[in-house]
Amino acid sequence: MSIYVVGDLQGCAASFDALLERIRFDPAVDRVWLVGDLVNRGPDSAAALRAVMGLGRAATVVLGNHDLHLLATSIGARKQGRGDTLAPLLAAPDADALLDWVRHQPLAHRETLVSGGRAVDTLMVHAGVLPGWSADDTMRHAAELEAALRADDWRDTLAVLFGNRPERWSESLTGTDRLRVIVNALTRLRFCSADGRIDFESKDAPAQAGSHFPAPPAGYDAWFDIDGRRSRDTLVVFGHWSTLGLTMRDDVIGVDTGCVWGGSLTAVRLEDRAVCQVACPEARRPG
Numbered sequence: 001m002s003i004y005v006v007g008d009l010q011g012c013a014a015s016f017d018a019l020l021e022r023i024r025f026d027p028a029v030d031r032v033w034l035v036g037d038l039v040n041r042g043p044d045s046a047a048a049l050r051a052v053m054g055l056g057r058a059a060t061v062v063l064g065n066h067d068l069h070l071l072a073t074s075i076g077a078r079k080q081g082r083g084d085t086l087a088p089l090l091a092a093p094d095a096d097a098l099l100d101w102v103r104h105q106p107l108a109h110r111e112t113l114v115s116g117g118r119a120v121d122t123l124m125v126h127a128g129v130l131p132g133w134s135a136d137d138t139m140r141h142a143a144e145l146e147a148a149l150r151a152d153d154w155r156d157t158l159a160v161l162f163g164n165r166p167e168r169w170s171e172s173l174t175g176t177d178r179l180r181v182i183v184n185a186l187t188r189l190r191f192c193s194a195d196g197r198i199d200f201e202s203k204d205a206p207a208q209a210g211s212h213f214p215a216p217p218a219g220y221d222a223w224f225d226i227d228g229r230r231s232r233d234t235l236v237v238f239g240h241w242s243t244l245g246l247t248m249r250d251d252v253i254g255v256d257t258g259c260v261w262g263g264s265l266t267a268v269r270l271e272d273r274a275v276c277q278v279a280c281p282e283a284r285r286p287g
Contacts, residue, residue: 001029001030001031002023002029002030002031002269002270002271003030003031003032003033003113003269003270003271004023004025004030004031004032004033004267004268004269004270004276005032005033005034005035005124005237005253005255005267005268005270006019006032006033006034006035006255006265006266006267007035007239007255007256007257007259007265007266007267008035008036008037008038008064008239008240008242008256008259008260009034009037009038009039009042009048009052009259009265010037010038010039010040010041010042010066010259010260011038011039011040011041011042011043011044011045011048011085011260012042012043012044012048012259012260012265012280013042013043013044013045013047013048013050013051014043014044015259015265015278015280016048016051016052016265017051018265018278019265019267019276019277019278020032022267022276022278023267023269023276027055027056027058028058030058031058031059031060032055032058032059032060032267033059033060033061033109033124033237033270034052034059034060034061034062035062035064035124035125035126035237035238035239035240035255035256036061036062036063036064036065036066036067036125036126036187036239036240037064037065037066037067037126037239037240037256038052038061038064038066038067038102039066039067039070039086039089039102040066040069040070040084040085040086041066041083041084041085041260042085042259042260043085044088045070045085045086045088045089046088046089046092046094046095046098049089049098049101049102050094050098053098053101060109060124061105061106062105062106062107062108062109062124062125062126062186063102063105063106063107063126063187064126064127064187064239064240065126065127065187065188065240067102067105068158068161068183068187069084069086070086070089070099070102071099071102071103071149071158072158072159072161072162073086073090074090074095074099075155075158075159077155077158077159077162078162103149103150103154104149104150106142106146107125107126107142107145107146107182107183107186107187108123108124108125108138108139108142108186109123109124110122110123110124110135110138110139110234113270113271114271115235115270115271115272115273116271116272120235121135121233121234121235122234122235122236122237122270123135123138123139123231123234123235123236123237124236124237124238125138125142125186125236125237125238126186126187126238126239126240127185127186127187127188127189127190127238127239127240127241128185128186128189128190128192128223128224128236128238128240129185129189129223129229129231129236130169130185130189130192130196130198130223131192131194131195131196131223131226131228131229131230132169132195132196132230133169133185133230133231134230134231134234135231135234137230138186138231141182141185141186142182142186144178144179144182145179145182145183145186148179157179160176161176161179161180161183162180162183163180164184164198164200165177165180166180166181167181167197167198167200168181168193168195168196168197168198169181169185169196181198184198184200185198187240188200188240189223189240190202190203190222190223190240190241191206191216191217191220191221191222191223192220192221192223192226193219193220193221193226194219194226194227194228197220199216199217199220201217202216202217202220203241203243204243205241205243205244205245206221206222206225206244222244224236224249224251224252232251233251234251235250235251235252235253236251236252236253237252237253237254237255237268237270238252238253238254238255238256239254239255239256240256241254241256242256242257242258242261242263243258244256245257245258245263246266246268246275248268248273248275253268253270253273255267255268257277258280259280260280260282261282262280262281262282263280264277264278264279264280265277265278265280
């Protein structure tokens, strides 16, 4: 059995099919982890959801910001943006079943895997983990949001869930403020400060010697580079950050390689970190 973690699909169903064929994925014995943003910006979000759903228990999914945007759009809590490609999905005859399936997916997944001959505590989220959160904290806070999205008043939750305030986590937060920070950390995080203040503006990769990327705002760093990050002893796999590209370290694996932007769709086999990629046609220009 092999477990593959796959980057943001963004509605690129054909690329996902091609990747599964390339890795010779067998749902009877193999598993695939998907880091979220299954939908939007790409050409066929409905087909992407159907493909993942069709894998049954062979697929493990966490939700991303575009998946939550889909849910909010479906109830009129948010408007479709200029680059959105959700209309065909919302008009599909099986739209209700697709949306219900999305709403019941988790925001984080944790499992102990064997990699390189040793047991590795592995956590999957869409975007990142705040510096003050351990893996246990992350799962606990994800469960809070999952419960709210699965409750009878889930529409009320989505109506107030989106926003940039508060920008910093505190265990004393309650209600909407608490859920907003949780959702922003799990589905939007790139740069933050050591005290967990989220930067919502910067989308480039961290500046490195010789790179063209600008430095993050003063006092901020990539979430996985914050000194003293409490989840450092856990392998965190994530997507969301297409400008970062494939990132493989002892403590993190980032797999968003810009599928919808004409980059590639990436699968990393977790037991040995073997990489497989398929080239993707450009469905949307970055920006």
